[in-house]
Amino acid sequence: GSEMCIRDSTMDGFEVSMGRFKNAWQHFCTISHHKVLVCRHCFKVGLYRQGIMHDLSKYSLTEFRVGVNYYQGDRSPNTAERSDLGYSTAWLHHKGRNRHHYEYWIDMKGNRDATLEGKPMPTRYVVEMLCDRMAASKVYQGSAYTDASSLEYLRLEQSAKGELLMHPDTKALLERMLTWLAEDGEEIALRRVRNEIVKPRHREPNTPKF
Numbered sequence: 703g704s705e706m707c708i709r710d711s712t713m714d715g716f717e718v719s720m721g722r723f724k725n726a727w728q729h730f731c732t733i734s735h736h737k738v739l740v741c742r743h744c745f746k747v748g749l750y751r752q753g754i755m756h757d758l759s760k761y762s763l764t765e766f767r768v769g770v771n772y773y774q775g776d777r778s779p780n781t782a783e784r785s786d787l788g789y790s791t792a793w794l795h796h797k798g799r800n801r802h803h804y805e806y807w808i809d810m811k812g813n814r815d816a817t818l819e820g821k822p823m824p825t826r827y828v829v830e831m832l833c834d835r836m837a838a839s840k841v842y843q844g845s846a847y848t849d850a851s852s853l854e855y856l857r858l859e860q861s862a863k864g865e866l867l868m869h870p871d872t873k874a875l876l877e878r879m880l881t882w883l884a885e886d887g888e889e890i891a892l893r894r895v896r897n898e899i900v901k902p903r904h905r906e907p908n909t910p911k912f
Contacts (some may be wrong), residue, residue, distance in 0.1 A: 722770060729769035729779065733760045736841045743833035747896040752802070752830045759799045768792035776842060802830035804868045820869040824911040825904055828872055829895060832879045836888070849891075850884040855878075871906035875899075 737757055744753030759765055768791060772779035780790040797805040800877055807821040811870040823831070832852075840850040856877065866873075879899070882891040898904065 719822070725773040726766075726770045728775065728865060729773045732775070732841060733769065734756065736837050739837035740830075740833045741839055743836055743892065744830060746892045747829055747833070749826060749833075749898045752826065753833075756830065756834070757796075757800065759796055762795070764795045765792040778842075787798070801827045802834055804831065804872055807869070807872075808867050818867060820867040820872065822869045822906065822909040823872045825875065825906070825909060826877050826901065826912055829879070829899060831876060832883075832895065835880075836883065849887050853880040853884045856880060867907075871909045875906050875909075 708870065740756045741753040744756065768783050769779045772782035774782055780793040783792060784790040797803045800806060804820055804823060807823050808818055810819055811817045811819050835852040839855060840847050843851055879895055882894050905912055
């Protein structure tokens with residue numbers, strides 16, 4: 703009887719270890735696939751350094767561990783962790799280190815006004831955000847992805863409860879590029895981004911930096 707219990711316990715431990723290894727491998731493949739897609743998009747628009755450096759924090763212990771523990775396959779592990787804990791440790795770590803997320807640019811209105819607001823994102827990071835959103839839609843939607851998917855997701859964000867703390871300049875530029883993508887397709891849209899946004903170092907009216 704005791705030998706049977708030991709054997710069962712050993713097998714259970716082995717299955718748990720194999721399950722975690724499988725999650726780790728699948729999560730690694732998912733984030734690496736995403737990174738490769740973002741890199742391709744960034745290269746097409748002329749943001750080479752950002753393409754190479756994109757999302758490196760996802761390979762850190764803080765973020766990767768959550769990816770393993772909450773691996774889903776069809777949605778971000780951060781979403782699952784948030785459902786479980788009420789917040790996501792991986793996302794809090796990630797958004798503070800990656801400037802292509804508009805949440806990185808949320809700050810107080812002023813030294814004596816603690817109201818939070820979205821600050822204008824430099825153009826280069828809005829373009830990287832475009833590339834990131836395209837890649838994320840492709841990875842998670844798979845064969846259901848269309849050139850309108852990323853624009854539809856933005857609309858979904860805008861319709862959610864609560865204010866989207868994105869600066870009007872950032873929102874206007876992102877929406878413009880996503881509309882090009884939805885209406886003209888990826889090849890033409892990325893060519894327009896390169897020629898009309900990146901090459902002339904375009905800035906929206908209240909955006910101080912490219």
